[in-house]
Amino acid sequence: MNVIEIEKLTKNYGKSRGIIDVNLTIEQGEVFGFIGPNGAGKSTTIRTLLGLIHPTSGSAKIFGKSCFDSPEVRREVGYLPSEVFYYDNMRVIDLLKYSASFYKKDCTKRINELAEIMDLDLNKKIDDLSFGNKKKVGIVQGLLHEPKLIILDEPTSGLDPLMQQKFFDLIAGENKKGATVFFSSHILGEVQKMCSRVALIKDGRIIKLEKMSSLQENSYKRIKLETKSAMYKDAFNIDGISKLELKGNSADFIYKGNINSIIRRIGEFELANLTIDEPDLEEIFMHYYAKED
Amino acid sequence: MNIFLRELRANRKSLIIWSVCIFLLVLSGMAKYTAYSSGGQSAAVFNNLPHSVKALIGMGSFDVTTMAGYFAMLFLYTELAVAIHAALLGAGIIAKEERDKTTEFLMIKPISRKTVITSKLFAAFVNVVIVNIVTLVSCVAMVTKYNKGPDITSEVIMFMLSMFIVQLVFLTLGAAMAAFTKSPKASGSFTMGMLLIAFIISKITDLTDKINVLNILSPFKYFSYVDLVSGKGLDIVSVILSLSLVAAFAASAYFFYPKRDLHI
Structure with a gap:
């Protein structure tokens, strides 16, 4: 069964672009990554899907229904927005109970469990919380009714690495219990860890829809x-290296291919320093653009 | 129901402040009645004021030396205050989710936007009723304290009924504005602007009879307070027309809100 069906979805804000002709289907039990730089249209897609903004054309459905015609389908949806804002003057527990009151089931036990996992003090006032702690409230709030579809928009911003790990474990657990996850992010690495498929969006259009496994075969590394001692000129004249910049004793390039062969080549030198990074998204996007041309 | 209770709680503080202010307004206004009613020279002074001056300070054609006339003059200012409350409340209660950026919290819940409007309008309605009752009690208490002439409690109740309808007009106007405009800050100012224009129109048409047709734009002129002072009660046609306006504003809130994009 398809949990999310987005067909030819276009949204314009007046004359400015939102998203153009987006097509996505997400099956039950999938963890789907939605990757793109800021302003690419990730949040627009999600907000249209959730019925906060109207599509200019096309359709977006959850469990086969549009949120505009059947708002009740949102009962099975948990959503963590990229920026969390809550009512002033409420304690965390009051807010969570208010949130739970919309779902017609007793969520008290789940609230306590989640708060314990995320190390969240339920009795604090929301105004007094730091950004990261507000994000935790958002996480608990999005998961407390045990939704069948979890939509995450940049979920890890503001969380420290330890909390991020707990959060990923939590989402993985929900997925194991059968929940479908739609994970939007601009950080490829965190999506890589979890997702079975990813869509890349740029300038409002989906430019690539791929299984994570095939994306990983094309795993790119930025190596500096x-x-x-000085390097000989053709040291890195091998397959899989692009954007090579050689300056005296330093080299900077993007590598795609077997990681062992590049390490062996690097091992021929007496190194002063070495960093191996994920290339940033822009560079990967550039690659996909290049392939399309 | 949960939104209704949440809104009642969220508006509690503001409701208390408004109630205290209305009480103080009535108290300070009524306390001056002795100066107007002391008879002798002051009565002559008031009666000899030019009509335009009387109109501007709200006396109109009331005999302010009697309790009913004085109350009618004071009532216009009370009514202005509660109308401002209703307009701000109506616009604010709808626009607040967008203003405080809680849209993404509330509007992804399994409820329709119409349900949200209904709950919020009911909560606002309760607030408006409470303000009206507070005004009624303050007025009856203060009138009784200073009145030396015939009892006017039944007239005061009629005044309050008419005020309640005016409150509803501005409440639903504000709600319709907030439902229509995407900018959450604009709806409040826009509604206040329309309220002030309505008030100014009511003052202008007090000055001259020639442009009475403009009164249709001013809910402050929907009921004849001269009739109320003389004990004639509320004109049923005006009541029906005003309530139709309330219904039309409320309906447009239900019509526009689900149709537009929410401001996030």
């Missing part, structure tokens, strides 16, 4: 190194 400094050597103690």
Whole structure:
């Protein structure tokens, strides 16, 4: 069964672009990654899907229904917005109970469990919480009714690495119990960890829809190194290297291919420094653009 | 029901402040009645004021030396205050989710936007009723304290009924504005602007009879307070027309809100 069906979805804000002709189907039990730089249209897609803004054309459905015609389908949806804002003057527990009151089931036990996992003090006033702690409230709030579809919009911003890990474990647990996860992010690495499929969106259009496994085969690394002695000119004249910049004793390039062969080549030098990073999204996007041309 | 209770709680503080202010307004206004009613020279002074001056300070054609006339003059200011409350409340209660950026919290819940409007309008309605009752009690208490002439409690109740309808007009106007405009800050100012224009129109048409047709734009002129002072009660046609306006504003809130994009 398809949990999310987005067909030819277009949204314009007046004359400015939102998203153009987005098509996505997400099956039950999937963890789906939605990747793109800021302003690419990730949040617009989600907000249209959730019925907060109207599509200019096309359709977006959850469990086969539009949120505009059947708001009750949102009963099975948990949503964590990218920026969390709550009512002033409420304690965390009051807010969570208010949220739970919309779902017609007793969520008290789940609230306590989640608060314990996320290390959240339920009796504090929301105004007094830090950004990261507000984000935790958002996480608990999004999951307390045990939704069948979890929509996450940049969920990890503001969380420290330990909390991020707990959060990923939590989402993985929900997925194991059968929940479908729609995970929007601009950080490829965190999506790579969890997702079975990813869509890349840029300038409002989906430019790539791929299984994570095939994306990983194309795993790119940005490698920077400094050597103690000068490098010979053709040292990195091998397959899979692009954007090579050689300056005296330092080299900077993007590598795609077997990681062992590049490490062996690097091992030929006496190194002063070495960093191996995920290339940033822009560079991967550039690659996909290049492939399309 | 949960939104209704949430809104009652959220508006509690503001309701208390408004109630205290209305009480103080009535108290300070009524306390001056002795100066107007002391008879002798002051009565002559008031009666000899030019009509335009009387109109501007709200006396109109009331005999302010009697309790009913004085109350009618004071009532216009009380009514202005509660109308401001109703207009701000109506616009604010709808626009607040967008203003405080809680849209993404509330509007993704399994409820329709119409349900949200209904709950919020009911909560606002309760607030308006309470303000009206507070005004009624303050007025009856103060009138009784200072009145030396015939009892006017039944007239005061009629005044309050007419005021209640005016409150509803501005409440639903504000709600319709907030439902229609995407900018959450604009709806409140827009509604206040329309309220002030309505008030100014009511003052202008007090000055001259020639443009009475403009009164249709001013809910402050929907009921004849001269008739109320003389004990004639509320004109049923005016009541029906005003309530139709309330229904039309409320209906447009239900019509526009689900149709537009929410401001996030």
